[in-house]
Amino acid sequence: MSHHFQSISFQGMRPGKRLIILGGVHGNEPCGTVAIRRILDELERGTLTIESGSVTFVPVCNPLARSQYTRMGERNLNRRLVPTDFPQQFEDYVANWLCPLLSSHDVLLDLHSFHTPGRPFAMLGPRNNQGDLEPFTHEAEEEALARHLGVELFVDGWLDTYASGVRRRQQMSGCDEQDVQYGVGTTEYMRRQGGYGLTLECGQHEDTAAPEVAYRAILNTLAWLGLSGQVKPTEAANRTTLRLFEVVDRESPDDRLARGWRSFERLEAGELIGIRADGEELRAQEAAHIVFPNPDAEPGCEWFYLARAVDRV
The missing domain is CATH 2.40.50.100 (RNA polymerase II/Efflux pump adaptor protein, barrel-sandwich hybrid domain)
Structure with missing residues (x-):
């Protein structure tokens, strides 16, 4: 089955941040795709404009998974995200297209949903550090964006907790990960390229409120970064952070x-x-x-x- 990849970009008249917004990294998570297409419609009609910097939208990152309405096509795109000279699975071809696109931007907002009912939340990266696993220098900017997305719950500790699980299961069958790099997805890749990014989990897959969470987060991100010229959002109150x-x-x-x-x-x-x-x-x-x-x-x-x-x- 043949598929093509699509991204849509808008450039403002003044300099500013280069933002990329992803939907459909997993094919059974429609909220990001729905929200992005709603924003694209507003941009086309002129009710929303990009005044500074640039923004690139990817409504469906994984078209094979989306056509099947499954989490993955041949493997999980959001694990072991890295370009390869020898693509074998469909997601390898996606990575070869998507990774250079991510590298050409400063900030990432990746829109997802989850399996069981629960509150929307944002996944944070690590504290600033010079370690081997996930070195990072944009903690303050990333946290500032997180506080203005429109959610009150935050989770961190992903990659180091995932790495401990990989080390334990290396001797077990059932998963194909070979090392801790299998935990690297879109935001981890973005940070390794010198940028920063957030994964926003907008609600349960079929929750009718999830696309609205994603839509508001896009508007808030555009405003917070000064791309749309709209009034900047206020900080979420009553914030809670959990560490895996x-x-x-x-x-x-x-x-x-x-x-x-x-x-x-x-x-x-x-x-x-x-x-x-x-x-x-x-x-x-x-x-x-x-x-x-x-x-x-x-x-x-x-x-x-x-x-x-x-x-x-």
């Missing part, structure tokens, strides 16, 4: 969650989270929050994450 600290894998198709968890539900110490196929009970070792619970996870892949509250954004 553990990922638990599903080992068997007979492993089951204790109940239908919602992302960010609070767990009390000792509370039953799930039961392994052999009857082993998984209980919270401390008061925490469950994040990204996936009752349909493939064996050997992430089943749920645990997070604790921190003082950050």
